[in-house]
Amino acid sequence: MDVLAGLLDGPRARGAFLLRMVMEPPWSVRVEDRAPLCLMSVTRGEAWIVPEGGTEPVRLRPGDIAVARGPAPYTVAHTPDAAPRARIGPGGTCTTLHGQPLAESLRLGVRTWGNAPDGATAVLVGTYLLDGEISRRLLDALPSLLTLRADDSGGPLLSLLDAEIARDEPAQSVVLDRLLDLLLIAVLRAWFARPGARAPAWYRAMGDPVVGRALRLLQNAPAHPWTVASLAARAGVSRAGLARRFTELVGEPPMAYLTGWRLALAADLLREGDDTVESVARAVGYGGSFAFSAAFKRVRGQSPQEYRNGNRAR
Template identity: 80%
Template sequence: MDALAGLLDGPRARGAFLLRMVMEPPWSVRIEDRAPLCLMSVTRGEAWILPPDGAEPVHMRPGDVAVVRGPAPYTVADRQGTVAQARIGPDGVCTTLHGEPLAESMRLGVRTWGNAADGAATVLVGTYLLDGEISRRLLDALPPVLALPSDARSSPLLALLDAEISQDEPAQNVVLDRLLDLLLIAVLRAWFARPDAEAPAWYRAMGDPVVGKALRLLQNSPARPWTVASLAADTGVSRAGLARRFTELVGEPPMAYLTGWRLALAADLLRETDATVEAVARQVGYGGTFAFSAAFKRVRSLSPQEYRRGRPTR
């Protein structure tokens, strides 16, 4: 499995929140749904994404696609400076900033919402509502807002999602979930291919003949009882040479990277499968539950059982 395939083998929308937003200026919507990931695209007019913490605003034009990583709140508006008139809370519940419901008064049809049926701006929104739907490994590799201009992609999936989002056919939610997954994968694949992509250090290191091989060995066989010496032997270099080059390119030593990789895989398995904690521990390279639970709690401040029970419900 190549590095990108390993990252993108994660999106699994299950009843995702999909919406066509149609707005006439001035408009501004505050997003506080705490969702792990949202994909949006302007199909008409323009919009601004205003991230938290003073990050650079993103200006979107027709055909542009943005991926916003949660759970921090952000704002989508017609321009910078427009005061927010609506708030989207958890599970897509829409209210005024004072809490009055807006879902019915702004409903414009099937999965269509806004302040004017013929508004100047149209934005497609697809939101993954649950943490387990998006691999933590993928979320950690993404910037807070990823913007892909229209000329950087060639996939027809956006037009297909636009055509399907307001349909009300049998199993339509399943169709939309799969389209959202495919569109997200297509967008991320195009973004990671760009020379200016802010890919994580380990992803960039995949191109190195020595460190790239070491990373693939660790990623493909996390359960092996790896040591720096055994990893160096399999990559054909000295132990010291591998440790130095790996740390230089990846930003952490080989065994520290392996621990993070094992625990990220374990988190996905706990959320996505019914395997016992002991089975998960052995699958990712731990000999028993005690060492695995201690390492997991040290990193995530929750035991494996608490992490699994913490999976939110709709």
């Protein structure tokens, strides 16, 4: 499993919040849901996204895709200077700016929401409500708002998502989650592959025949008792050659990367599951809970149990 796959693994890819927003001007929605990732695409008309903090507004036309990275708020509107008329809070709650509920009054059908059934603008919205330590490596590499124009985005997938989003069939939520996953993967691949892109070092290194193989070995079998020598043997190069090339391309030595990967996996297991600390430790390659707890606390500043309790309380 690589970091891009890790973003969409487990509960992070289940139960995503999906809807079609249909609006007739004037309209403006303030988004303060603190979601880690939200994908938006205009299918009719146009919309403006106005990020927080003075960043230039972005105009979306049909086929364009934007990905907003939380938790910073932003506004989606018919013009960049429109005053917000509604607020989206955590969990997708919709209210006026004074807190009165709006969800029922703006409901237009299955997964369809807005102020006019035949409004001039339609926007597909897909929001990932949970994130984890694995996905954080990817999210931290993204700008607060990225956009792809229609020619560079996932056209066929957009059409499929648009056709499916208002259907109410058995297992429809699973179909929509998978379509959203595929669309997000296509968008991120296109974003990192564009000319002049500043993809993170680990992403670029995946394309190297030696370091890419070493990365996949570490990611797919984190519990294996890896050494630089055993990793180099599997990659078909010398120990010194792998250590030097890995550090140059990834930005840290192989064993440091492995430690970070193991602890990220462990953090997600602690957050999402009920396995004991001992079981989590062995699942990610530690001989027991004592060594694992010491490493976890050294990196994260709290014990595994404190981390689990804190996340569940939130």
